[in-house]
Amino acid sequence: KAGVTQTPRYLIKTRGQQVTLSCSPISGHRSVSWYQQTPGQGLQFLFEYFSETQRNKGNFPGRFSGRQFSNSRSEMNVSTLELGDSALYLCASSLAGTGDPANEKLFFGSGTQLSVL
Amino acid sequence: DQQVKQNSPSLSVQEGRISILNCDYTNSMFDYFLWYKKYPAEGPTFLISISSIKDKNEDGRFTVFLNKSAKHLSLHIVPSQPGDSAVYFCAATWSGSARQLTFGSGTQLTVLP
Numbered sequence: 434k435a436g437v438t439q440t441p442r443y444l445i446k447t448r449g450q451q452v453t454l455s456c457s458p459i460s461g462h463r464s465v466s467w468y469q470q471t472p473g474q475g476l477q478f479l480f481e482y483f484s485e486t487q488r489n490k491g492n493f494p495g496r497f498s499g500r501q502f503s504n505s506r507s508e509m510n511v512s513t514l515e516l517g518d519s520a521l522y523l524c525a526s527s528l529a530g531t532g533d534p535a536n537e538k539l540f541f542g543s544g545t546q547l548s549v550l
Numbered sequence: 551d552q553q554v555k556q557n558s559p560s561l562s563v564q565e566g567r568i569s570i571l572n573c574d575y576t577n578s579m580f581d582y583f584l585w586y587k588k589y590p591a592e593g594p595t596f597l598i599s600i601s602s603i604k605d606k607n608e609d610g611r612f613t614v615f616l617n618k619s620a621k622h623l624s625l626h627i628v629p630s631q632p633g634d635s636a637v638y639f640c641a642a643t644w645s646g647s648a649r650q651l652t653f654g655s656g657t658q659l660t661v662l663p
Contacts, residue, residue, distance in 0.1 A: 464649055466649050466650070468651075468653075475639075475653050475654065476639060476641075476653035477653070478651060478652070481650060489649070489650045525649075537649060538596045538599075539596065539649060540596070541594045544593055
């Protein structure tokens with residue numbers, strides 16, 4: 434079974450631009466979550482999508498948004514980029530059937546490394 | 551406000567010895583805890599988890615202990631192997647929001663041959 438695929442692997446943007454990151458979950462997984470990893474803040478939850486609906490959202494400004502398509506693939510968008518947005522953005526998928534943590538392990542992709550200059 | 555804390559940024563252990571990684575949490579709502587391992591240029595991979603109704607969970611060389619009264623958990627790796635060298639993240643969540651994990655800042659484990 435193929436794992437979680439994130440594209441692109443690396444991205445360089447300048448301040449003020451916008452960026453879209455893509456995530457393809459493991460086949461059969463219906464939930465996609467996004468996390469931001471920075472050296473100072475560690476891994477922080479951005480949002481989670483299930484059946485094309487955002488179910489949970491972390492404490493990030495509205496410049497961070499996402500969506501999920503009917504095939505469970507997800508995109509994350511950051512508008513008006515700031516230097517502080519430089520980070521590794523990780524996508525994770527899970528079956529999301531029961532709500533029971535024991536049955537809903539997250540499987541992470543390798544991430545998109547975003548650098549904002 | 552860090553709800554999950556890993557106070558040791560790094561740990562070095564000799565091969566064959568025990569590695570003990572520690573994690574503290576502050577949010578009493580957390581009832582499920584996980585450990586993830588991360589190699590450079592890869593995403594985190596699930597290692598082991600524990601529910602708050604237990605105080606210990608074992609999986610091969612890995613054991614997680616939970617002390618609810620102290621809001622503390624630890625990961626024991628016995629025996630440690632050079633391939634265990636990675637960053638270990640502690641994470642916590644609560645039932646009903648299983649996919650929203652709160653992570654600690656990670657501990658870099660180095661196992662010396």
